[in-house]
Amino acid sequence: AQSVTQPDIHITVSEGASLELRCNYSYGATPYLFWYVQSPGQGLQLLLKYFSGDTLVQGIKGFEAEFKRSQSSFNLRKPSVHWSDAAEYFCAVGATKYGNKLVFGAGTILRVKS
C-alpha cells in the first residue's frame, strides 16, 4: 500500500538553530509532494509543493524542501527557526495512479525552546 512516513513524532530545536523534518513515501511513480503546517487550534496551511522541475523548492515563512527521487524523500528545512514556527507539520503525497486524493503522514510536532 502507498504510504507516507514521518519518522519523528516530536522534534525540539533551539530558537535560531536549523531544522530538518523528514518525510519518506512509498509510491511507484514520482508523486506530487506537499508540506502543510498546522498551528495550535488552526487549520492546515500549505508551506510548499513539488510537482516537477527543480528538486529544491522554496516555500513561505523561509522554508524549503528537497525532493530526492533515489531516496523517496521530501525533507523540509529551515536555516534558522523562530519561536513562531512551533506547530505540527504534515507531509502529504498525491499520485493519480493510486487514487484521486492526498495521503498524509502522521505529522511531526515541532517545539522551539528559547
Place this chain on the structure above:
Amino acid sequence: EAQVTQNPRYLITVTGKKLTVTCSQNMNHEYMSWYRQDPGLGLRQIYYSMNVEVTDKGDVPEGYKVSRKEKRNFPLILESPSPNQTSLYFCASSLTGVNEQFFGPGTRLTVL
C-alpha cells in the same frame, strides 16, 4: 477572500443524535473532501467528491454520509454518532484530488 468555511467550529453531542457539519468553498473548486484528524494518525480521508452528485468513499467512511448537491457545498452527516467519532474534522477543496488542497478551520466534535 478565497476560503473554505465550516460550521459549527465546536460541537458536543450525545450518542445517536444526528448531526450535520456544513462546508462551503468560494473558489469554484470541483474537488472537495472530508478528513478526520486523530493524534498520531495524521489526517485520514472520510469521503470525497469530484463534482456535483459525484461522491466516493475515502479510507474511513463508516458511520458518515455526504452529499454534493451544489458545487460550493459538501456537508458531512453523522446519522447516529458514536464516541469513536470524537475527533477534529476538516473540510478541504481543490481543483483536483492530487492538487493543493485548501482547508477549512476545522470542527472539533465530541460525542458523549
